[in-house]
Amino acid sequence: MRHRDESRNGIAVVEFALILPVLALLFFVLVEGAHAMQAYSDLVEASREGARLALMEGPTSDIDSLVRAVTQELDSDALTTLVTTDTGNTSVTVEVSYAYQPFIENALELLTGSPSLQIVAQTTMPLP
Template identity: 40%
Template sequence: MRKKNENGAAAVEFALILPVLLLILIGIIEFSLAFNAQLSLNQAAREGARYMAIHDDTVEAATAAGNAAGRLDPSTVTTRFAFSGGATECAEDKQVTATTSYTLTTATGFLDAFTGNIVLTGKGTMQCGG
């Protein structure tokens, strides 16, 4: 009885499984960076709402929100403010909601072909008047 030649079988198996392993690795990296950006946006929105509730200055509150965005570039974070009850400024009995937005840039660029632009948003609400 002759033995079958199995030289190179491990290399073929590795070549078949490698793309799947790389896709999983890229997915883990991209998801973790997107999750970190989302957490940074939530923190930035809370900080923007807090600053607006205390100082009632839209420009400085937006700057404070951008600066609180962690690893994100402050110039890429946009912040909008809305007041409860249709108000146009902070009043003692109103709440201010800050909404931060950021267009995610992926680290590998692999997902860009499939998803296009991914816009993340964060929200924070505070009672006006501190």
């Protein structure tokens, strides 16, 4: 019959306590990254729809309200839309930017020194 070494009884608990913060950080980064990618995907879709509207109705149409309608899940106060037409009036560019706020308010500020992350998507389409 084998006898267990009494000094090894708590090793699994200690190992788990050491690896738990690393696993929690990894989980947080994955969830936060997925949330930021969803915000970027919404911005890309909004800039494309805004450029299509400018193409169909002209660059003076109400692109900002369309962008806000497409990005309903995002905070509209942190959303900025910029529509520019080049000098030859041959193309229109719709740029949508968003000041991304992480789930944990101070997490991004601790890592980067900035309280928010600016996410930008832009689409350029030729005018007829």
